[in-house]
Amino acid sequence: MEQHTFFATAARNLETLLAEELRSLGIADARETRGGVRFSGPLADAYRVCLWSRIANRVLLPLAEFDAPHADTLYARIRDIDWSAHMDATRTLAVHMDTARSGIDHSRFGALKIKDAIVDQFREATGTRPAVDTHRPDLAIHCRLFRDRAVLSLDLSGDSLHRRGYRIEGVAAPLKETLAAAMLLRAGWPGIAAGGGSLIDPMCGSATLVIEGALMAADIAPGLMRDYWGFTGWLGHDAPAWTALLAEARERRQAGLLRLSRHGKRIRGYDSDLAAVRSSSSNVASADLLAHVQIERRELVDCRPASPAERGLVIMNPPYGERIGVEGGLPLLYANIGRMLREHFDGWHAAMLTGNPELGKRMGLRARAFHTLYNGPIECRLLHFDVAREAHVSDRPVPLPAEARGPGAEMLANRLKKNQKQLNKWLREQQISCYRLYDADLPEYALAIDVYQAREPRGESRTVAHVQEYAAPASIDPRDARRRLREALGVIADTLQIAEQDLYLKIRQPQRGKAQYERLADTGRFFEIEEDGLRLLVNFEDYLDTGLFLDHRDTRRLLRRLAPQRRFLNLFGYTGSASVHAAAGGARSTTTVDMSRTYIDWSRRNLALNGFSGRDHELIQADCLDWLTKARAYHGHFGLIFLDPPSFSTSKRMQGTFDVQRDHAALIRSAVDLLAPDGILIFSNNLRRFRLDDEALSDLDVADIGAQTIPRDFARSPQIHHCWRIERGDAVADSNEIWGRALRNRERR
Numbered sequence: 001m002e003q004h005t006f007f008a009t010a011a012r013n014l015e016t017l018l019a020e021e022l023r024s025l026g027i028a029d030a031r032e033t034r035g036g037v038r039f040s041g042p043l044a045d046a047y048r049v050c051l052w053s054r055i056a057n058r059v060l061l062p063l064a065e066f067d068a069p070h071a072d073t074l075y076a077r078i079r080d081i082d083w084s085a086h087m088d089a090t091r092t093l094a095v096h097m098d099t100a101r102s103g104i105d106h107s108r109f110g111a112l113k114i115k116d117a118i119v120d121q122f123r124e125a126t127g128t129r130p131a132v133d134t135h136r137p138d139l140a141i142h143c144r145l146f147r148d149r150a151v152l153s154l155d156l157s158g159d160s161l162h163r164r165g166y167r168i169e170g171v172a173a174p175l176k177e178t179l180a181a182a183m184l185l186r187a188g189w190p191g192i193a194a195g196g197g198s199l200i201d202p203m204c205g206s207a208t209l210v211i212e213g214a215l216m217a218a219d220i221a222p223g224l225m226r227d228y229w230g231f232t233g234w235l236g237h238d239a240p241a242w243t244a245l246l247a248e249a250r251e252r253r254q255a256g257l258l259r260l261s262r263h264g265k266r267i268r269g270y271d272s273d274l275a276a277v278r279s280s281s282s283n284v285a286s287a288d289l290l291a292h293v294q295i296e297r298r299e300l301v302d303c304r305p306a307s308p309a310e311r312g313l314v315i316m317n318p319p320y321g322e323r324i325g326v327e328g329g330l331p332l333l334y335a336n337i338g339r340m341l342r343e344h345f346d347g348w349h350a351a352m353l354t355g356n357p358e359l360g361k362r363m364g365l366r367a368r369a370f371h372t373l374y375n376g377p378i379e380c381r382l383l384h385f386d387v388a389r390e391a392h393v394s395d396r397p398v399p400l401p402a403e404a405r406g407p408g409a410e411m412l413a414n415r416l417k418k419n420q421k422q423l424n425k426w427l428r429e430q431q432i433s434c435y436r437l438y439d440a441d442l443p444e445y446a447l448a449i450d451v452y453q454a455r456e457p458r459g460e461s462r463t464v465a466h467v468q469e470y471a472a473p474a475s476i477d478p479r480d481a482r483r484r485l486r487e488a489l490g491v492i493a494d495t496l497q498i499a500e501q502d503l504y505l506k507i508r509q510p511q512r513g514k515a516q517y518e519r520l521a522d523t524g525r526f527f528e529i530e531e532d533g534l535r536l537l538v539n540f541e542d543y544l545d546t547g548l549f550l551d552h553r554d555t556r557r558l559l560r561r562l563a564p565q566r567r568f569l570n571l572f573g574y575t576g577s578a579s580v581h582a583a584a585g586g587a588r589s590t591t592t593v594d595m596s597r598t599y600i601d602w603s604r605r606n607l608a609l610n611g612f613s614g615r616d617h618e619l620i621q622a623d624c625l626d627w628l629t630k631a632r633a634y635h636g637h638f639g640l641i642f643l644d645p646p647s648f649s650t651s652k653r654m655q656g657t658f659d660v661q662r663d664h665a666a667l668i669r670s671a672v673d674l675l676a677p678d679g680i681l682i683f684s685n686n687l688r689r690f691r692l693d694d695e696a697l698s699d700l701d702v703a704d705i706g707a708q709t710i711p712r713d714f715a716r717s718p719q720i721h722h723c724w725r726i727e728r729g730d731a732v733a734d735s736n737e738i739w740g741r742a743l744r745n746r747e748r749r
Helices: 015-024 043-052 071-079 107-126 177-186 189-194 208-217 239-261 274-286 327-344 357-363 407-430 478-496 513-517 550-562 577-584 597-609 624-629 660-672 735-748
Strands: 004-009 031-033 036-041 058-067 092-100 139-146 149-155 198-201 267-271 293-297 312-316 349-354 369-375 378-386 434-439 447-454 462-470 503-508 527-531 534-538 567-571 589-594 617-621 638-643 675-685 701-704 722-727
Touching: 004 043, 015 031, 015 036, 015 177, 036 043, 043 058, 043 239, 058 071, 071 107, 071 149, 092 107, 107 139, 177 189, 177 208, 177 349, 177 369, 177 378, 189 198, 189 208, 189 312, 198 208, 208 239, 208 267, 208 274, 208 293, 208 312, 267 274, 274 293, 327 349, 327 357, 327 503, 349 357, 357 378, 357 478, 407 434, 407 478, 434 550, 447 478, 447 527, 462 478, 478 503, 534 577, 534 597, 550 577, 550 638, 550 675, 567 577, 577 589, 577 597, 577 638, 589 597, 589 624, 597 617, 624 660, 638 660, 660 675
Parallel strands: 092 139, 198 267, 198 312, 267 293, 312 349, 462 503, 567 589, 567 638, 589 617, 638 675
Antiparallel strands: 004 036, 004 058, 031 036, 058 149, 139 149, 349 378, 369 378, 434 447, 447 462, 527 534, 675 722, 701 722
């Protein structure tokens, strides 16, 4: 049996792993070298690597090696090869060239010279010439030119081996299949799978990790779905050897899937993005693994094992500030990943690929090991964790003691004291116990600091600081930003004379839609605060916001003054604090509408805490936009409406999207339709660049009251919200019809 020397290429830092894999395939003399692995054997060995390697990019059969300092030399040496032994004039070819540190420094020019030499040889010998097919040639030729030394090879794989054939749909920056396989191998998934363990990817994207994991667990050759190879059109192809390998792989696949089915769907992928879930499902179906892999839409905080006894591997490739995502929002994401693992996956193994090791420190878990891998040109770390209590470390920055702080910390301390002194008299006069103390006054300390007098049920009242860190720009060294944050936390604790456990830190970034309301944790820990003699519940840990928008304090007071003897409607009701104020002001009834069951329950608790319950205080879980189109029973019913929509919204319950700038006129008209003849609508939003469409609302009485509703402690941020008082004019349009048209347009978008 004729022996050949082959070269399997691999991505940087995967040469050792590829050599180990080839040895496991029975190729004893696999020798790793820069850029790949050399091995010798019959063609069947090369075919086996093409079919079974999960790591290799290509399998090359070297034909010649020579010096080629000039284009003419390259042409001549290619003409010296007998190409009739590899193809005939009826077949197609394609040439790929890589060149570095050589006289021929343009790869396309070099590839053209190689093609010309082959074509000219056939034309002189037969009078005809082979055609070029860059998509699926019969003969794929690869040339590597380094320091004028050329290695010319046949590309037996024909196309990169990461193209398995199952990917139908992808998401932004999809993970290469070969890199996904390397992650799984480094994480020890084959052994975990053999022991009956499960695999979960909580951020599955296009499902590459879970599909590759299923292929490994079921002993399925990764190349079995490919319908094109570089060797099938080659005259030296050993068809019987290839046929035998395919037959063996199909038998192993059938047996492997049968074994996998006995354990149920223990390979699962989750993602919060509906488009990613659809993409994942399509790819899993294409891989014919729907019976064995579960794909589901879940928020990160909702990812957990199927049962307390389940064990296995959690693996993921979250964004790390390159290509996708906004780097400033990533510390919060990584902290939430760590929290998810600590709270729900005790006893599991976990592996995470990141291109930013500093972000990995936000997870609150100590990595036991790491491997350096490359995601394209990006150097990454594959972090390995044994999720156990002894591996837990604090994911929150520790406040720096006074002696370790820099000179900037003193400036911050002075500013906090100055702000507090300026607010103290006003706070006493207004009987305000929850307020904003600082809002990025100093550019070096980009924080918003809110102070709450709060108590847990049956607990003593104490001072709590809710600190939001505005995401630092990418140009700021993360280590410098983290040190300044630790300085700031120390200063805040000292200035307010509070314990470290009463500091609650969040990372603030631009939010779209319902992101500001999504859960960060699941503590269920509520505190009670007082506002104008009313009791309201806040939560400092589970959400980005606490449940009470402090900048709307004066707006709630306004609603309370306007409420006597009016029926009150609170649209996009959030936690119902506006409804509580209206009820306390003497409203005949309150109706609170919100899409979230969590916030409807929160609203119910806030109302009950102040003695308001029963039929006069209606709570409706519904999409406000949809509810308004069906609310004809409430036509002319409400004397007072508070309308405070999000800037942008989309959810699994909504069709299309809502954009407050685009859709506010139709939304306002739909709400006005529910107003009594002497009714008042208070419309508010927090889109900083918002502009009211005066022309579209010209028949209504509209007064801008934004300046009057910005409290003194938010005067530094006059654009934090906008607010208008709106009343019926003489000719109110048929708003249901207008809003219905807007909804239909939204669905088409």
